[in-house]
Amino acid sequence: MPKLPKLPAPPLPPPLREPPPRPGESNGKGGPIEEAKAAGINVVDWVDERTSLSGAGRWLMFRKVPKGTNWFYTLGSATMFAFLSQAVTGVFLAMYYRPDPAGGAYESIRYVTNDVFLGQFVRGMHKWGSSVMVILIFLHMGRTFFFGAYKYPRELNWVIGVVLLILTMTMSFTGYLLPFDQRAYWATIVGVNINGTGPLLGPYLSDFLRGGSEFGATTLSRFYAIHMLLVPGALAALIGAHLYLVAKLGTTAPPWQKAEKRSELREAEV
Amino acid sequence: MNQREKEEYLRDYSILKAQGKPFFPYAVAKDGAMAVVVMAIIITMSLVLGAELGSKANPTTTTYVPRPEWYFFFLFEVLRVVKPPSLVGLATIGVPTLCMVLLFLLPFYDRSPERRPERRPIATITGIAVIAAMAFLTYSGAAAGPPTTIETATPAAVKSAGSASLTEYEAGKKVVAQSGCLACHKIGENGNAGPGPDLTHIAARLPRQGIARTLVNPTAPMPSFKNLPPKKFTAIVNFLAQLK
Ligand code: HEM
Numbered sequence: 001m002p003k004l005p006k007l008p009a010p011p012l013p014p015p016l017r018e019p020p021p022r023p024g025e026s027n028g029k030g031g032p033i034e035e036a037k038a039a040g041i042n043v044v045d046w047v048d049e050r051t052s053l054s055g056a057g058r059w060l061m062f063r064k065v066p067k068g069t070n071w072f073y074t075l076g077s078a079t080m081f082a083f084l085s086q087a088v089t090g091v092f093l094a095m096y097y098r099p100d101p102a103g104g105a106y107e108s109i110r111y112v113t114n115d116v117f118l119g120q121f122v123r124g125m126h127k128w129g130s131s132v133m134v135i136l137i138f139l140h141m142g143r144t145f146f147f148g149a150y151k152y153p154r155e156l157n158w159v160i161g162v163v164l165l166i167l168t169m170t171m172s173f174t175g176y177l178l179p180f181d182q183r184a185y186w187a188t189i190v191g192v193n194i195n196g197t198g199p200l201l202g203p204y205l206s207d208f209l210r211g212g213s214e215f216g217a218t219t220l221s222r223f224y225a226i227h228m229l230l231v232p233g234a235l236a237a238l239i240g241a242h243l244y245l246v247a248k249l250g251t252t253a254p255p256w257q258k259a260e261k262r263s264e265l266r267e268a269e270v
Numbered sequence: 271m272n273q274r275e276k277e278e279y280l281r282d283y284s285i286l287k288a289q290g291k292p293f294f295p296y297a298v299a300k301d302g303a304m305a306v307v308v309m310a311i312i313i314t315m316s317l318v319l320g321a322e323l324g325s326k327a328n329p330t331t332t333t334y335v336p337r338p339e340w341y342f343f344f345l346f347e348v349l350r351v352v353k354p355p356s357l358v359g360l361a362t363i364g365v366p367t368l369c370m371v372l373l374f375l376l377p378f379y380d381r382s383p384e385r386r387p388e389r390r391p392i393a394t395i396t397g398i399a400v401i402a403a404m405a406f407l408t409y410s411g412a413a414a415g416p417p418t419t420i421e422t423a424t425p426a427a428v429k430s431a432g433s434a435s436l437t438e439y440e441a442g443k444k445v446v447a448q449s450g451c452l453a454c455h456k457i458g459e460n461g462n463a464g465p466g467p468d469l470t471h472i473a474a475r476l477p478r479q480g481i482a483r484t485l486v487n488p489t490a491p492m493p494s495f496k497n498l499p500p501k502k503f504t505a506i507v508n509f510l511a512q513l514k
Contacts, residue, residue: 124316148385
């Protein structure tokens with residue numbers, strides 16, 4: 001098989017660059033120690049030969065971020081980490097949860113909170129993580145708004161962002177019912193009723209959420225399915241699209257950052 | 271933005287990008303540091319604040335006041351501010367929907383090439399005003415915890431009608447106070463003025479059957495109370511029917 005062309009080396013800063021091999025080491029066939037060292041690289045090479053993923057990896061990791069990028073630009077990825085934390089803690093909660101309005105739901109949450117090892121800790125992380133994620137998503141949106149980052153060519157990324165915002169609020173609304181305590185129950189009844197007062201689609205939306213015209217046995221399982229399958233799936237997919245566009249278009253430079261025209265001539269240096 | 275402005279932007283941007291640093295490791299290090307801070311905050315909040323669980327959901331009492339998660343308070347407050355029933359639909363879903371549509375379409379009506387916040391005064395001032403309004407509504411929502419007791423002067427008609435009427439009145443007052451009605455209604459000086467109407471003189475407006483019908487089959491967002499035990503239900507109706 002012909003050798004695949006070598007991709008150019010990534011522009012790593014000097015301390016991270018691999019030192020050149022010492023004399024006598026790994027020239028051609030080495031001893032078992034060298035082979036063991038090379039095993040990881042060989043596995044990566046094997047996968048890459050069949051997928052060509054390393055090109056995509058380099059495109060993603062070694063693209064340049066414009067001059068002047070500051071800490072405000074970490075708010076988007078901070079939102080993503082909050083989402084990942086919600087996903088992981090949510091999986092652990094789902095291992096115990098039973099969407100049974102007759103008492104099973106409340107019992108299962110009581111069991112997690114009081115009896116399961118670290119149960120209250122994981123539930124607390126999920127509960128407070130939702131507040132943290134909502135705060136971060138608003139901060140991130142504020143950053144892109146005040147920096148004018150929604151303008152050409154990033155309009156589509158803003159639109160996807162608004163859908164992410166709506167989905168995040170839906171997560172928090174549907175999750176609130178699941179513990180099925182007094183607060184969850186009554187707040188959700190009022191919340192669904194509020195939806196019902198909306199023009200045109202309002203009544204249909206609240207009927208859909210309740211699973212009928214009454215708040216009944218199917219309501220809880222419906223909220224559960226929306227909260228842990230429908231919306232998180234859509235969120236994950238749209239976050240993927242959002243990040244793809246970020247990598248493709250690049251993040252904006254801060255609005256007051258000036259391009260130094262003359263340095264065009266020095267492009268060879270970069 | 272016209273074609274010339276678009277090309278100018280792309281040209282300036284490519285220069286700035288060429289002068290920047292690679293995403294890995296520079297941006298990754300910052301993002302990673304931020305991720306550690308976020309996780310530390312979540313873990314600390316979980317350890318310090320815990321995860322409480324109220325008493326079990328019970329359709330036959332509303333000892334827990336309907337209160338959404340704090341970041342929905344501002345929506346609930348919009349309800350409190352907009353009173354006339356004909357406008358309720360507009361306030362609850364209409365205003366938020368309109369805001370979401372405006373937010374969604376933002377890049378399509380704000381088409382100027384300017385990006386510096388201080389040179390787009392309309393956008394910047396609107397943004398700050400929206401943030402201030404949401405912060406204010408969230409704060410007043412947080413401050414509006416309903417009381418669980420009612421302190422009003424007993425009407426003279428009840429006092430003169432004898433002790434049976436008086437005990438009926440007192441029993442009903444207690445149930446109403448505990449049933450979360452004051453989250454949305456005002457009785458005398460007690461409770462919140464909205465989203466529901468003031469009930470101080472409800473009996474003058476609505477006959478006894480009307481009150482009972484409202485409790486069974488209310489207009490949204492008021493929850494239905496038809497699952498209350500009959501004794502409590504009649505106590506509420508008796509009490510309200512005396513509020514002339
Ligand atoms: C689940 C929620 C979200 C996640 C995980 C997320 C993630 C990200 C990340 C990692 C970036 C890269 C730059 C940065 O971190 O600032 C970004 C950029 C961007 N986001 Fe989001 N985002 C979310 C929600 C939103 C929302 C609600 C909006 C606005 C309505 C939005 C609009 C944008 C825009 C316009 C950019 C481009 C910014 C630039 O190039 O400077 N995103 N997002």
